[in-house]
Amino acid sequence: MPEYLILFNDELVIDGSDEEWRERxxxxxxxxxxxxxxxxxxxxxxxxxxxxxxxxxxxxxxxVYTDGPYAETKRRV
Numbered sequence: 442m443p444e445y446l447i448l449f450n451d452e453l454v455i456d457g458s459d460e461e462w463r464e465r466x467x468x469x470x471x472x473x474x475x476x477x478x479x480x481x482x483x484x485x486x487x488x489x490x491x492x493x494x495x496x497x498x499x500x501x502x503x504x505v506y507t508d509g510p511y512a513e514t515k516r517r518v
Contacts, residue, residue, distance in 0.1 A: 476482035496507045
């Protein structure tokens with residue numbers, strides 16, 4: 442089953458009035474409600490900007506730790 446992480450970097454969050462933020466919250470809640478009704482909702486929550494965040498994945502019998510919840514990418518030279 443696919444799992445998704447949607448990350449909003451603080452630098453990319455736009456400014457808005459209180460009413461604009463309330464409207465965004467209403468829209469986000471509608472998406473969560475729709476996912477729950479469809480039976481595909483698992484979890485929603487936030488990460489503390491000051492907390493250490495990392496990804497753990499198994500490789501054989503070893504756990505590999507990487508920084509992030511970041512997508513791993515390959516650099517082309």
